[in-house]
Amino acid sequence: MRTNATVSWHDARIERDKLGAHCKQIMNVNGEKLKIFTYPAPVLRQKAKIITNINGDLKKLTDNMLFTMYSAPGIGLAANQVGSLDRVIVFDLKPDEKEMKKPCVLINPEIVEREGTTKSEEACLSVIDYSAEVKRSAKVLVRGIGIDEKPLEIEAEGLLAICLQHEIDHLNGILFIDHISSLKRAMYKKKLKKILNKE
Numbered sequence: 588m589r590t591n592a593t594v595s596w597h598d599a600r601i602e603r604d605k606l607g608a609h610c611k612q613i614m615n616v617n618g619e620k621l622k623i624f625t626y627p628a629p630v631l632r633q634k635a636k637i638i639t640n641i642n643g644d645l646k647k648l649t650d651n652m653l654f655t656m657y658s659a660p661g662i663g664l665a666a667n668q669v670g671s672l673d674r675v676i677v678f679d680l681k682p683d684e685k686e687m688k689k690p691c692v693l694i695n696p697e698i699v700e701r702e703g704t705t706k707s708e709e710a711c712l713s714v715i716d717y718s719a720e721v722k723r724s725a726k727v728l729v730r731g732i733g734i735d736e737k738p739l740e741i742e743a744e745g746l747l748a749i750c751l752q753h754e755i756d757h758l759n760g761i762l763f764i765d766h767i768s769s770l771k772r773a774m775y776k777k778k779l780k781k782i783l784n785k786e
């Protein structure tokens with residue numbers, strides 16, 4: 588997920604602070620920049636597979652995903668977006684350059700409870716040149732496994748809840764543009780065609 592101006596960074600910071608126990612603060616993430624696949628790449632429409640073995644390859648993948656996310660910059664990235672079908676997302680609601688990084692990795696994430704609704708402007712590293720208002724659950728309870736192989740439970744609201752729903756959607760082959768009206772989506776497809784023809 589891309590950052591945008593409509594979110595409250597104050598609230599995002601509170602949500603980010605709550606993750607303290609799960610996601611350690613660090614200065615830098617080492618990795619390599621991966622190619623981000625963009626719509627309409629088929630991999631974005633595939634369902635990611637449950638991870639049964641947390642090994643060195645997965646750690647390397649998540650380090651590279653985090654590195655790619657920070658470089659973009661974005662606040663969340665799902666494995667599909669870099670061409671992998673491992674069921675894993677990375678995220679960090681990092682408001683600006685000056686703040687320490689707090690990289691979070693969530694393996695096999697699952698939304699187990701939802702509450703309320705909220706609307707906010709979303710953008711995605713895999714959907715070029717576009718943002719739109721999307722309706723989501725206001726609060727979610729997400730379960731998964733951390734990179735340390737420990738079970739994780741995250742109670743999220745605000746931007747964190749939106750980011751988690753956006754990234755978990757990716758693992759199910761869903762993009763934020765699937766949540767907008769068909770008219771808006773058709774307009775975006777037209778716009779994208781023009782952009783791609785220029786390249």
Ligand SMILES: [Zn+2]
Nearest residue numbers: 588711712713
């Ligand atoms: Zn996205």
